[in-house]
Amino acid sequence: MKRRVPEGFWWVLPALVVLVSLSIYPLIYSVKLSLSNPGNFSRLFSDRLFAAAGVQTIVLTAAALTVEFLLGLALAVLIDSLARGRAFFRTGLLVPMLLPPVVAAVAWRLIYNPQFGMLNGMLRQIGFNTEWLTWTSGQNSALASVILVDVWEWTPFLFLLLSAGLQAIPPEPLEAARIDGAGAWRIFRDVTLPLLKPTILLALLLRAMDLVRIFDQIFILTQGGPGTATETVSLYIYRTAFRFSNFGYAAAMSFVLLAATMLFSRGLMRVMRSR
Amino acid sequence: MKTALKYLAASIAFIVAIAPVYWLITISLKREVDQFAYPPQWAGFVVTLEHYKEAFGSSSFSAYFLNSVLLAGISTSAALLIGVPAAYGLARFEWPANWGDRIGDWILSTRMLPPIVTIVPLFLMLREARLLNSLVGLSIVYTAFNLPFVVWMMRGFFDEVPREIEEAAMLDGESRVGALLRIVLPLVKPGLAATAVFCLVVAWNEFLFALILTQTEAAMTLPVGIASRVTQYEIKWGAMSAAGVVAMLPVLVFASAAQKYLVRGLSLGAVKG
Amino acid sequence: MRLLFSTLCLCLAACNRTPERSLTIAVNAGVEGTALKTAAKEWGSAHGVHIEVIELPYANLFEKEQLDLTSHTGAYDVLMLDDPWFPRMVQGGSLAQLPRQPDADFVTTCTDVCRNPYRTGAYYALPYVGNSQLFFYRRDLFAKYRFPAPNTWQEVLSAAQKIGAGEKMYGYVMRAAPGNAVVADFMPLLWAFGGDVLDASGKPVCDSPAAIEALRFMLELGKYSPPGYAGFNADEVSAHLLQSTAVMSINWPAWIAAMDDPSKSKVVGKIDFIPMPSGRAPGVGELGTWLLAVPTASKHSADAFDFIYWATEAAQMKQAALRGNPPTRRRVFEDINLIAKFRAFPAQLASLESARPRPRTPLWNEIENTFGIYLSKANAGAMDPAAAMRTAAAEIGKILERAQ
Numbered sequence: 006m007k008r009r010v011p012e013g014f015w016w017v018l019p020a021l022v023v024l025v026s027l028s029i030y031p032l033i034y035s036v037k038l039s040l041s042n043p044g045n046f047s048r049l050f051s052d053r054l055f056a057a058a059g060v061q062t063i064v065l066t067a068a069a070l071t072v073e074f075l076l077g078l079a080l081a082v083l084i085d086s087l088a089r090g091r092a093f094f095r096t097g098l099l100v101p102m103l104l105p106p107v108v109a110a111v112a113w114r115l116i117y118n119p120q121f122g123m124l125n126g127m128l129r130q131i132g133f134n135t136e137w138l139t140w141t142s143g144q145n146s147a148l149a150s151v152i153l154v155d156v157w158e159w160t161p162f163l164f165l166l167l168s169a170g171l172q173a174i175p176p177e178p179l180e181a182a183r184i185d186g187a188g189a190w191r192i193f194r195d196v197t198l199p200l201l202k203p204t205i206l207l208a209l210l211l212r213a214m215d216l217v218r219i220f221d222q223i224f225i226l227t228q229g230g231p232g233t234a235t236e237t238v239s240l241y242i243y244r245t246a247f248r249f250s251n252f253g254y255a256a257a258m259s260f261v262l263l264a265a266t267m268l269f270s271r272g273l274m275r276v277m278r279s280r
Numbered sequence: 281m282k283t284a285l286k287y288l289a290a291s292i293a294f295i296v297a298i299a300p301v302y303w304l305i306t307i308s309l310k311r312e313v314d315q316f317a318y319p320p321q322w323a324g325f326v327v328t329l330e331h332y333k334e335a336f337g338s339s340s341f342s343a344y345f346l347n348s349v350l351l352a353g354i355s356t357s358a359a360l361l362i363g364v365p366a367a368y369g370l371a372r373f374e375w376p377a378n379w380g381d382r383i384g385d386w387i388l389s390t391r392m393l394p395p396i397v398t399i400v401p402l403f404l405m406l407r408e409a410r411l412l413n414s415l416v417g418l419s420i421v422y423t424a425f426n427l428p429f430v431v432w433m434m435r436g437f438f439d440e441v442p443r444e445i446e447e448a449a450m451l452d453g454e455s456r457v458g459a460l461l462r463i464v465l466p467l468v469k470p471g472l473a474a475t476a477v478f479c480l481v482v483a484w485n486e487f488l489f490a491l492i493l494t495q496t497e498a499a500m501t502l503p504v505g506i507a508s509r510v511t512q513y514e515i516k517w518g519a520m521s522a523a524g525v526v527a528m529l530p531v532l533v534f535a536s537a538a539q540k541y542l543v544r545g546l547s548l549g550a551v552k553g
Numbered sequence: 554m555r556l557l558f559s560t561l562c563l564c565l566a567a568c569n570r571t572p573e574r575s576l577t578i579a580v581n582a583g584v585e586g587t588a589l590k591t592a593a594k595e596w597g598s599a600h601g602v603h604i605e606v607i608e609l610p611y612a613n614l615f616e617k618e619q620l621d622l623t624s625h626t627g628a629y630d631v632l633m634l635d636d637p638w639f640p641r642m643v644q645g646g647s648l649a650q651l652p653r654q655p656d657a658d659f660v661t662t663c664t665d666v667c668r669n670p671y672r673t674g675a676y677y678a679l680p681y682v683g684n685s686q687l688f689f690y691r692r693d694l695f696a697k698y699r700f701p702a703p704n705t706w707q708e709v710l711s712a713a714q715k716i717g718a719g720e721k722m723y724g725y726v727m728r729a730a731p732g733n734a735v736v737a738d739f740m741p742l743l744w745a746f747g748g749d750v751l752d753a754s755g756k757p758v759c760d761s762p763a764a765i766e767a768l769r770f771m772l773e774l775g776k777y778s779p780p781g782y783a784g785f786n787a788d789e790v791s792a793h794l795l796q797s798t799a800v801m802s803i804n805w806p807a808w809i810a811a812m813d814d815p816s817k818s819k820v821v822g823k824i825d826f827i828p829m830p831s832g833r834a835p836g837v838g839e840l841g842t843w844l845l846a847v848p849t850a851s852k853h854s855a856d857a858f859d860f861i862y863w864a865t866e867a868a869q870m871k872q873a874a875l876r877g878n879p880p881t882r883r884r885v886f887e888d889i890n891l892i893a894k895f896r897a898f899p900a901q902l903a904s905l906e907s908a909r910p911r912p913r914t915p916l917w918n919e920i921e922n923t924f925g926i927y928l929s930k931a932n933a934g935a936m937d938p939a940a941a942m943r944t945a946a947a948e949i950g951k952i953l954e955r956a957q
Contacts, residue, residue: 011376016369017383019362020427027424028390031401038400044955083290088283090290096536097294100301103535105485107503108524112304114510115517120792123303126320136780142730143784144933161297162546169543207547218394221487221503225510228612231784232731232926239396247492247616249919250623252400259397270392274385340605404624413628495621495628496577497605511582511610 039257046257055258057233058241061148065237066216069155070209076156077163077208082193084164085171095168102161110225113154117141117226141227147234151226155219163208170204171197206276214269218262238262301528308332308521315517331518332526341523343497344505348527350415351501352483355422359479362423363430364472368460370431371438372446384435391428395488403492413495421489426479433478433545437471438464474541477534484531502527575603576856578631579618582608584807585682585843588878589633592864602856611635611733615918622647627850630857633681636666636842641915643669643677649847649854651676658867660905663842663881671913678844679865681873683881685908686741686838687900689794689812690801692825694720706745706770706830709801713777716800724777726799728785731929736911736921738803739928740839743767744909745832750924751912755953759924760939760946763833768931768938775932783933795819803829805841806879809897826897828904840908842881881905916956923948 039045049055084094101109116123117140125135137143140150174197182192198205220239223229229236229244236244239262246255302322307315309327317325335341366387370380402421403412411417445467446459454462465472490501500508506527509520535542578593580586590606597604607629609617615638621628622642634642642648654676655664663680665672690703694716703709713724728734743749748764751757758764775782779793791808793799795818811817812824829836845861847854863869870880874891879901885891886902895901911917924945931941 011373011379013369013373013375013380016373017366020366020387020431021383023362023424023427024387024390027402027421028393028398031398031405032393034401034404035397048955080293083286083293087286087290090287094290094294096539098297099535099539099542100532101297103481103531104301104528105487105503105531107485107487107506108304108528109300111506111510111520111524112300115307115521116300116303120789121316121318123320126318130319139781139784142786143781144731144929157296157300165543166547169547211547214392218396220396224487224491225507230731232929239394242396246400247620248612250619256397256400259394262394263397266392266394267389270389273392274389403620407624407626412626492620495617495626496607508582508607508609508613516582 035256035259038253039260041253045254048254049257049261054233054236055238055241058236058238059261061235062217062219062237062239065148065152065155065219066213069152069159069216070213072152072156073160073163073212074205074209076160078167080160080164081167081171085168098164099161101158102165104158106158106221107225109158110154110222113157114141114226117150141235142231144231144234147227147231151223151235154222154226155216158222159212159215163212166204166208166211167201170201170208173204174200203276203279207273210269210273210276214266214273217265217269304521305525307517308525310518312518331522335519335522336526339519340497340500341502341505341519341526344500344502344523345526347415347499348484348502351418351422352480354415354419355426355483356476356479358419358423359426359430360472360476363427364434364465365460366427367431367434368438368464371435372443384431387428387431389428391425391432399488399492402489406493412493413499415499418490418493418499418501421493422483422486425486425489426482429478429482429545430475433475434468434471436544437468437475441467471541474538474545477538478541478545481531481534484527574601574853574856575605576630576853576860577605577607577628578633579607579609579614579621579629580633581614581635581843582610584877585684586633588873588876589681589845589864591876592869592873593631593860596860596863600856600859618642621850622848625848625850627848627852629848630851630853631861632846632848634678634844634846636680636840636844637911637917637921639666639678639844639846640669640671640913640917642846644915646849648677649849649851649858651679652858653862655679655865658882658884659865660881660883660886660902662840662905662908662910666840666842666910666913667844671910678846679861680842680881681845681861681865681878682843683879683901683905684805684807684841684843685901685905686737686803686805686829686841687809687826687897687904688801688829688836688838689804689808689824689826691716691820691823693823694800702825702827703801703830705836706742706832709830710770710773713774713800717777720800722797723779723793723799724801725774726778726785726790726793726802727771727774727782728787728790729775729783729929729932730786732925733921734786734925735928735932736925737839737841739767739771740909740911741803741829741837742771742832744837745830745834746770747833749912750920750949751914755914757946757949757953759949760942765939765942767832768928768942772932772938783929794824803838806897806901807877809895810877826900828900828907835907837907837909838904840905840910916952919952920949923952 080098084091119125119139119142125138128138129135139146141147178196178200179192182196218239219237223235223237223240227235229240242255242258245251245258306322308331310325311328314321314325370384406412406417441464446463449459449463450456485503487503490504491507494500494504502523506520506523509516576597580589586608593604593606618629618632618634619642659680660683663683667676667678667680668674669677695702695712698716698719700712703712717724727738729738743764746763746767748761748767750759779799790802790804791811794802795811797819809826813821815821829838845864847857847861851857867882867884870882870885871888871891874880874885880886883902886898892898914920927936927941927945930936931938
């Protein structure tokens with residue numbers, strides 16, 4: 006066994022030092038913070054607000070992911086099948102994803118304003134009564150409105166990945182199926198989708214990981230409100246730390262979030278390794 | 281017929297994607313009375329630059345803009361300076377017992393830490409080091425943020441360059457470092473550029489760390505400045521949207537330049553494209 | 554390489570941008586902060602001090618100020634704070650004690666909230682925005698239906714029924730969005746019925762019969778309010794008044810100017826402002842003064858104190874009043890020239906002198922948050938009023954327990 010340090014180690018060392026001091030050390034610090042009050046971890050189980058935040062996060066993640074996936078897949082197939090103008094459509098479709106999330110949220114806040122916003126304005130023009138359409142200010146519609154913004158912003162991401170995945174599919178199996186007389190839908194279901202599976206998995210895991218810790222857009226759109234209608238786990242942690250000044254409990258909760266993200270990242274690694 | 285439908289669907293999707301951005305731009309150019317007008321005016325309104333003048337003149341947005349520019353530049357440079365050698369080290373050298381991959385995976389996993397987990401300790405750490413509310417402090421945090429990404433992306437690019445090239449150069453008397461600098465790097469220039477662009481965009485768009493770790497004009501960034509205009513009671517849309525438009529322009533320009541590598545970057549190199 | 558070096562130099566230069574004499578002032582992004590901003594810039598140029606104003610929306614202002622105070626970072630030299638925040642912010646010696654006591658011209662209720670302990674202790678802030686709730690109602694419509702100005706909440710209810718039906722308007726409008734909005738609009742009712750959030754010993758009593766009655770009355774008023782009021786904030790309430798779609802509401806002096814502004818209002822001159830109606834107990838408006846304080850960690854406290862004393866002088870308060878800022882000095886309220894301009898000043902002064910602050914507890918933020926959730930649920934019809942109050946009391950109890 007070589008006892009010497011591998012030559013590559015010295016090249017990697019600076020990066021390791023930076024990461025250990027700025028990612029790992031804070032993590033350990035966080036553990037210390039959460040343990041400063043032993044009641045913190047038991048409180049996690051009886052905290053109604055935390056449970057509600059957790060449920061809302063799961064609902065948001067599941068809903069946004071499903072819609073973004075289906076729309077993204079549909080768009081990928083659609084744009085791929087166009088003979089001309091693919092680059093044009095693709096450039097336009099990518100815009101929402103490239104914006105700073107804060108700017109996207111600001112644009113939608115303007116759109117959603119119940120009295121002066123563009124959405125209710127347009128709906129009123131075509132005859133709808135918009136008095137009940139409160140979007141992000143209404144308790145029942147706030148979460149759905151936030152999900153809509155995320156769908157608008159991140160469907161392009163899934164579109165892009167799935168599109169690349171579609172293009173990476175070798176033409177032979179498709180040709181073979183076509184020669185065998187299979188219809189377009191059957192080809193899609195039995196040949197394309199299975200070949201696309203690794204990309205799909207990758208896209209879903211990446212997106213899920215980001216959705217679970219969503220913060221920027223909700224902060225701008227509703228700050229977790231009205232009340233706690235759109236308060237996801239990240240926002241509840243933020244509020245506990247910076248409005249109620251309870252850093253220890255916030256740290257304890259953030260480990261639950263970390264556990265969830267690690268689950269997704271573990272899956273992600275496995276998918277990427279298998280290629 | 282089917283083709284016409286397809287193009288219609290694609291056009292609708294295109295419009296839905298662009299419309300909110302277009303609306304933001306129009307708000308930033310409309311007078312206040314027109315911003316609240318009913319029915320919503322999409323075109324043909326009186327154009328005014330007063331909001332841009334207000335945002336970047338009397339309000340602090342020019343300071344925020346400068347901060348964002350400096351921050352993105354410094355953290356990207358630092359991340360590349362540290363990350364490229366690390367990527368090279370992982371890609372090129374012999375590692376016992378798969379350690380190279382393990383270290384690479386570990387580095388990547390730090391990217392997956394939710395910011396909210398480390399934010400309070402980082403706040404306290406920066407305060408101890410008296411680096412709170414400073415561009416230096418924030419740059420350090422952003423560098424750590426971007427580092428895993430640089431390592432992962434560049435490792436993929438280095439993997440694509442055959443080892444023989446440097447080996448030939450080293451046989452000719454070149455040192456390892458020289459081979460890297462003079463031979464390999466020029467070969468991965470496009471990949472390097474794409475990685476740099478990604479880091480710039482991430483630093484430019486970042487919000488949570490900047491929100492907590494900055495307190496005054498000295499370090500507040502553009503996203504934080506925009507967020508501070510989002511009030512509950514008064515509707516000051518003009519300055520907010522003007523700043524928003526300025527915030528999104530560099531990103532759109534940069535990202536379209538790196539479009540070719542967008543897929544690889546976003547999927548952490550797992551899908552080539 | 555050279556690019557890197559020059560960027561580093563630029564960066565370091567950028568870090569040393571703040572000149573020697575400077576003040577960083579954190580203000581509320583909204584009407585309350587506007588007057589202070591202008592005053593600050595004036596004072597700064599007169600004394601050669603560089604002024605930096607950080608404007609933040611309400612919730613984020615609290616977070617940033619609180620973070621600065623608890624970690625003693627000294628980023629801000631002057632803080633603008635809402636009076637309910639005071640009990641928490643003054644903890645741990647984070648706010649610097651005033652070198653001189655405020656003079657007797659200040660309205661007492663405003664200076665009382667600047668003292669720690671409340672009403673008896675030393676002074677840690679100066680009051681700047683003299684805000685206390687008023688009752689806004691359509692004088693012209695009341696005259697049309699021959700109703701006198703409403704003195705009690707029962708009168709409010711009957712007027713809301715009759716006038717609303719007669720004019721096809723909403724007889725009453727209120728805000729019941731969870732959080733600060735609903736709590737602020739509920740407190741006058743709660744107090745008028747003889748209830749409170751916490752009793753003298755600090756125990757939650759919002760589940761008392763009087764409190765539940767008050768909530769039931771609020772729901773009664775809600776029947777004559779616009780649908781969706783359970784999600785309303787201040788601007789929806791004012792919009793209904795301004796657009797002449799509602800007859801009455803509780804509101805803050807900051808909105809008086811808008812009511813008489815022809816560019817914003819359809820009811821110029823038709824709205825009158827009176828003190829809060831009574832119930833079992835005399836009517837009191839909720840106090841909502843904004844205070845100016847200096848953190849102990851500030852590195853420019855001498856200039857900071859100079860500034861806040863200057864800004865709260867009678868002459869400066871008068872200037873600020875002309876800019877739309879409700880004053881906190883009796884002399885300014887009684888100034889004849891100002892009364893000519895601001896017809897509501899006498900009512901404002903009366904309201905301010907009898908106003909009641911929110912419970913003085915450092916935990917008010919959390920308590921208001923919890924209380925607001927259940928109040929809003931009751932108004933949205935999602936919870937029975939008695940159940941809502943009982944759950945609220947239980948949750949508030951838990952908050953108090955945890956803090957022990």
